[in-house]
Amino acid sequence: MSAQTVTAGQRPGSPQAQSLLSVNNIEVIYDDVILVLRGLSLDVPEGKIVALLGSNGAGKSTTLKAVSGLLPSEQGEVSSGSIIFDGQDITKMDAAERVKQGLSLCMEGRHVFPHLTIAENLQAGAYTQRSSNEQLDFVYEFFPQLAAIRSRTAGFLSGGEQQMLAIGRALMARPKLLMLDEPSLGLAPLLVEETFETIARLNAETGLTVLVVEQNAKVALKVAHHGYIMEQGRIMLEESADALAENPDVKEFYLGMTADGQGKKSYRDVKHYKRRKRWL
Amino acid sequence: MTQFLVLLIYGLSEGAILALAALGFVLIYKATGVINFAQGEFLLIGAYTFYTAFVIFQLPILIALLVGVVVAVVVGVLVERLILRPMVGQSHISIIMVTIGLAAVLSSIVQMFFGTQPRAMPNLFPTGSVEILNGSIPANRLWTLLVAAVVLTLLTVFFQKSKHGIAMRSVADDEQAAMTVGISVRRIFAMSWGLAAVSALIAGVLLADLTTVEMGIVNFGLLVFPVVILGGLDSVPGTIVGGLTIGLVTQFTAGYLDPGLAGVAPYIVLVLVLLVRPYGIFGEKRIERV
Numbered sequence: 001m002s003a004q005t006v007t008a009g010q011r012p013g014s015p016q017a018q019s020l021l022s023v024n025n026i027e028v029i030y031d032d033v034i035l036v037l038r039g040l041s042l043d044v045p046e047g048k049i050v051a052l053l054g055s056n057g058a059g060k061s062t063t064l065k066a067v068s069g070l071l072p073s074e075q076g077e078v079s080s081g082s083i084i085f086d087g088q089d090i091t092k093m094d095a096a097e098r099v100k101q102g103l104s105l106c107m108e109g110r111h112v113f114p115h116l117t118i119a120e121n122l123q124a125g126a127y128t129q130r131s132s133n134e135q136l137d138f139v140y141e142f143f144p145q146l147a148a149i150r151s152r153t154a155g156f157l158s159g160g161e162q163q164m165l166a167i168g169r170a171l172m173a174r175p176k177l178l179m180l181d182e183p184s185l186g187l188a189p190l191l192v193e194e195t196f197e198t199i200a201r202l203n204a205e206t207g208l209t210v211l212v213v214e215q216n217a218k219v220a221l222k223v224a225h226h227g228y229i230m231e232q233g234r235i236m237l238e239e240s241a242d243a244l245a246e247n248p249d250v251k252e253f254y255l256g257m258t259a260d261g262q263g264k265k266s267y268r269d270v271k272h273y274k275r276r277k278r279w280l
Numbered sequence: 281m282t283q284f285l286v287l288l289i290y291g292l293s294e295g296a297i298l299a300l301a302a303l304g305f306v307l308i309y310k311a312t313g314v315i316n317f318a319q320g321e322f323l324l325i326g327a328y329t330f331y332t333a334f335v336i337f338q339l340p341i342l343i344a345l346l347v348g349v350v351v352a353v354v355v356g357v358l359v360e361r362l363i364l365r366p367m368v369g370q371s372h373i374s375i376i377m378v379t380i381g382l383a384a385v386l387s388s389i390v391q392m393f394f395g396t397q398p399r400a401m402p403n404l405f406p407t408g409s410v411e412i413l414n415g416s417i418p419a420n421r422l423w424t425l426l427v428a429a430v431v432l433t434l435l436t437v438f439f440q441k442s443k444h445g446i447a448m449r450s451v452a453d454d455e456q457a458a459m460t461v462g463i464s465v466r467r468i469f470a471m472s473w474g475l476a477a478v479s480a481l482i483a484g485v486l487l488a489d490l491t492t493v494e495m496g497i498v499n500f501g502l503l504v505f506p507v508v509i510l511g512g513l514d515s516v517p518g519t520i521v522g523g524l525t526i527g528l529v530t531q532f533t534a535g536y537l538d539p540g541l542a543g544v545a546p547y548i549v550l551v552l553v554l555l556v557r558p559y560g561i562f563g564e565k566r567i568e569r570v
Contacts (some may be wrong), residue, residue: 068460127462
């Protein structure tokens, strides 16, 4: 199935419902007053990499928190709509239980446990698992750099190493769907590339389904099969990643190229930019 | 030399009990961020529960201990569930006030049932004394030291190596990240309170065996503050070192300087530490990457 056949209108129960995750028209409210997501829907087909793109404050992170059940700890709630994961309605499920069902999140800013060693971080990642040895071997094999320094305290690792550890820790729970929130944040360009190569490799070698939230649209669209673009709590555009990368508006607003593909944007175009963006 | 040896053993045995009591305090602080002013009352409840089971109901010692553990866990978990959980998100001061109130309630309950008269408990350990280097050391002190050391070791290993110990430290490090790996933060909070109550129970029983079962145990519980300030509020090894140090300081002051000064000595240490090294000997410095 090509990524393009997945459309926003497709819901579970429809003939093509092979999505591992489908978010149906959810609204998210913080503190009972601030409406952050206004009827957001998206689908993540099994075995694919889906990128969720958008500018600051569009609600990308909130979407991931809604899916992983972290909203209650931030006074947020899904006030309407539903989230279906692997055929099960998880809208109201406890965060810890979702991890058991196969949903793992790598939080923005990596969030490794700073005072624990690498080995202990990974062990903590396997909290929901009965035995962790097999998965531990897999993670060390996948990230040989981590294996070499496994008794180091995580807080003192470099950003790139922490990112590897955060992904490795999420993998310890044997997820069916791995969600990553801004994996490129605060990393050098080379490490950003490396991180996304890792994601692509995981997907190719193990068939892991990935939902990645990014501001760096360029690198994300390179590895993703399918992309969504968010604006102000809604999905504004969705297409296959290749088509998105070629889309003139996306090129202009997210990839920093002018419509004719030449040179940088200048301030002369700002007005135009605003108008077009509102439409987008 | 003889006096030194005796004081050393006295100091270490009392210090080990203190370390146990303080470890419970540190567990709660580390995992949940609550400063528990009722830790001394947990010692009290532990000692009286054990006394009730062992002396009043004449249960065998191990069964009595088991009863004590069950009651301690239930009390610890209930306190967390009914009193501290509704306080989540409140200011530190409000939470401290709540634990102070809790302390008053718990000690009043004990007083209501048992009165203020000290009660004697039959010796748990063999009496008599051991001759070491011409000094005679009471055997029960050595036993106390041994039991406390074993329990402290078990707790440390649990904390360092076991799945739940690592989960507790994860929650202490980063609650939200702990949730993302499937750790139920609520369960870890309940577990910390339960475990703290159990370590307080053992401390209370050991203390009651050295002295008597009485309300004064609470005052001993107050000594956890110098211990944790000295050791660092969030460090398990620090707590053990801090406990032993405070125990030794008290005994050596009593033996060499003035018994009256011994009661104040831990608090003098407290003030000095706060002046010189406010995060304690082993206190965790926040890791900041540059």
